Amino acid sequence: xEKFKATIxxxxxxxxxVMGITVLSNGILQIMRHRLPVIPDFIFGxxxxxxxxMLVFLLYIISKYASCLKNADALKKLYIKEHDERExxxxxxxxxxxMVVMLIILTLSTVIAGFFNxxxxxxxxxxVALLLIVMLTTLTYYRRVL
Amino acid sequence: xxxxIQELRKLHRISQxxxxxxxxxxxxxxxxxxxxxxxxxxxxAYKIAQYFQLSIEEVFDFSQLEEM
Numbered sequence: 121x122e123k124f125k126a127t128i129x130x131x132x133x134x135x136x137x138v139m140g141i142t143v144l145s146n147g148i149l150q151i152m153r154h155r156l157p158v159i160p161d162f163i164f165g166x167x168x169x170x171x172x173x174m175l176v177f178l179l180y181i182i183s184k185y186a187s188c189l190k191n192a193d194a195l196k197k198l199y200i201k202e203h204d205e206r207e208x209x210x211x212x213x214x215x216x217x218x219m220v221v222m223l224i225i226l227t228l229s230t231v232i233a234g235f236f237n238x239x240x241x242x243x244x245x246x247x248v249a250l251l252l253i254v255m256l257t258t259l260t261y262y263r264r265v266l
Numbered sequence: 267x268x269x270x271i272q273e274l275r276k277l278h279r280i281s282q283x284x285x286x287x288x289x290x291x292x293x294x295x296x297x298x299x300x301x302x303x304x305x306x307x308x309x310x311a312y313k314i315a316q317y318f319q320l321s322i323e324e325v326f327d328f329s330q331l332e333e334m
Contacts, residue, residue, distance in 0.1 A: 205307050206295040
């Protein structure tokens with residue numbers, strides 16, 4: 121359990137760094153906003169929402185980890201939850217299914233977009249290609265190591 | 267896969283949560299094993315059998331496994 125405790129402590133530090141980078145980058149963007157192209161209110165609202173959402177999520181995870189470090193039972197429960205074999209199988213099956221559905225939807229969208237807009241078509245095609253590259257690289261890696 | 271987990275658990279008067287904590291899985295996994303929805307890995311089957319001080323075959327029923 122000591123190894124897992126060290127992992128959680130490392131995660132807290134990394135999440136705090138991510139939080140710092142998020143705040144810093146948002147601050148810089150706000151300061152530089154007048155130099156950037158004018159964006160619609162909807163996009164600005166979306167960006168602010170993502171920023172606030174990220175901060176709330178990171179704070180929640182950090183506080184959850186911190187409370188687990190103070191309580192041995194909570195730490196053991198977290199360890200079990202993260203290492204539970206059924207949960208891992210659920211995660212694996214969900215990922216594979218989601219990936220297949222995403223690929224089908226994106227491929228169909230690419231074909232349809234080709235009839236209307238070349239920029240959207242190339243963007244979607246790039247996303248499909250990138251997804252396939254990531255998928256095949258991961259597949260090759262796991263075939264070698266497992 | 268059929269198991270005797272529920273029967274053994276009741277015999278030893280322990281809850282699903284307690285068994286889960288002892289073998290390192292969640293209560294939901296024990297529920298799934300008892301409900302025959304999930305088949306345990308070899309390691310988990312071994313841990314559960316060890317917990318009840320029985321062999322794997324005495325806890326898990328392999329008689330209905332499909333032949334290749």
